[in-house]
Each structure stands twice: as structure tokens, then as C-alpha cells.
Amino acid sequence: METTKVNAAFLCNYEVMQILQQLKDSTQKKHKREGSLATVTYETVHYLQDTDCKKQNPASIKKFLDGLKNLKLTKTEKLMMVNTPPRTELEIQLIAQESEERLSEEDVRKIIKLANECLPANDS
Template sequence: METIKANAAFLCNYEVMQILQQLKDNTQKKHKRESSLATVTYETIHYLQDSDCKNQSAQSIHKFLEAMKRFKLTKTEKLMMVNTPPRTELEIQLIVQESEERLTDEEVQSIIAIANEYLPVTNIT
């Protein structure tokens, strides 16, 4: 695998998991080099399946991002919210740079409500 354009696009964890699952399904050969890739692919998929992206879908992410358009957030901040949906005010402060100046208390509560609606909580068993 080769990176052609670094930073051409950002992928959320859900998209990475989908790509790796397709790669895993398409991998038929078992050369030494490919077995290393298979191990990394397996470990990464296993990690991502235990994260919040497990319960996400392309549609729920799209709806979340549509609802977030009214806030003045960067692409990176939105990506971080998709990967780790904020459930508290503190988490928003950690994700959004200068959140106290950029967001009102009502907006913070609204972001949390939107995240809870479109990006469900992972049930850890």
C-alpha cells in the first residue's frame, strides 16, 4: 500500500474499519510480506470493533456531520467527534480548541445531544 497524496483526505475510524475489512476479505495470497499486512489488518480491525465506530454507519455519520454544519468547527474537530463522540462538556473542551470562546453553553449541550442521537454509545461487554 502506498500513500499517493498525504492529507488529501481524512478518514474516520468507521471508514478505516470498512476499508480494512474489504482488504482482509480480498486477501487470498499468503506471502511473508502479506502475512505481516494480514496481522496488522486483523489487529486494527479487532481494535476498531471495540470502539465507538462499531455501532456507526455511513448514514449516521453523514447525518451527524449535517447536524454539525451550524457550528463553526474545523474538519479535524468534526473528525475527532466522529471517532470519539463527546458525551460531556470536558470532552468538547478537549476536542475543540478555545471552546469557551467559540461555543456557548447551549451549543455545547446541543453538540452532546447530537452526538448521542446520531453516534450511539458502544456497549462494552
């Protein structure tokens, strides 16, 4: 197998979890696949279910991304915020390079508010 288009699309953790759950369900119904693929699929789904993506859905992700449209963030930074929703100013500084120059204090507060409203934390 070879990659035809590098970075053709980015997937958030929620999308990866959905794809792997479908793969896991389809392999359970059919004959067993290679043990290593089943193990990787199981372990990845198990890990993702303990992250914030467990409580996400396509509508909440879209609402969050729509709220970020007018901010000076790259696609990669937005993806990182979906995967690990920032709850503090420090987390935004770690995700967005040169955030002090690119984002106002109001922008930072808006991102935190959006993350808390649209992408609730996984309490488990």
C-alpha cells in the same frame, strides 16, 4: 510507494474499519499475503470493533455532521468527534481548541445531544 497529496482526504474510524475488513476478506479468499500486513489488518479491525465506530453507519455519520454544519468547528475537530463522540462538556473542551470562546453553552448541549442520538456508544 509515495504520498502524492498529503491530507487529500481524512478517513474516520468507521471508514478505516470498512476498508480493512474488505482487505481482510479479500486476502482470505486469495492466497495469503505477507504475515505482517495480515497481522496489522487483523489487529486494527479487532481494535476498531471495540470502539464506537462499530455501531456507526454512513447515514448516522452524515446526520451528525449535518447537525454540526453551523457550528464553529474545524474539519479535524469534526473528525475527532465522529471517532470519539463527546458525551460531556469536558470532552468537547479537549477536542475543540478554545471551545469556551467559539461555542456557546447551547452549542455544547447540541453537540452532546447529536452525539448521543446519531453515534450511539459501544456498550461492549
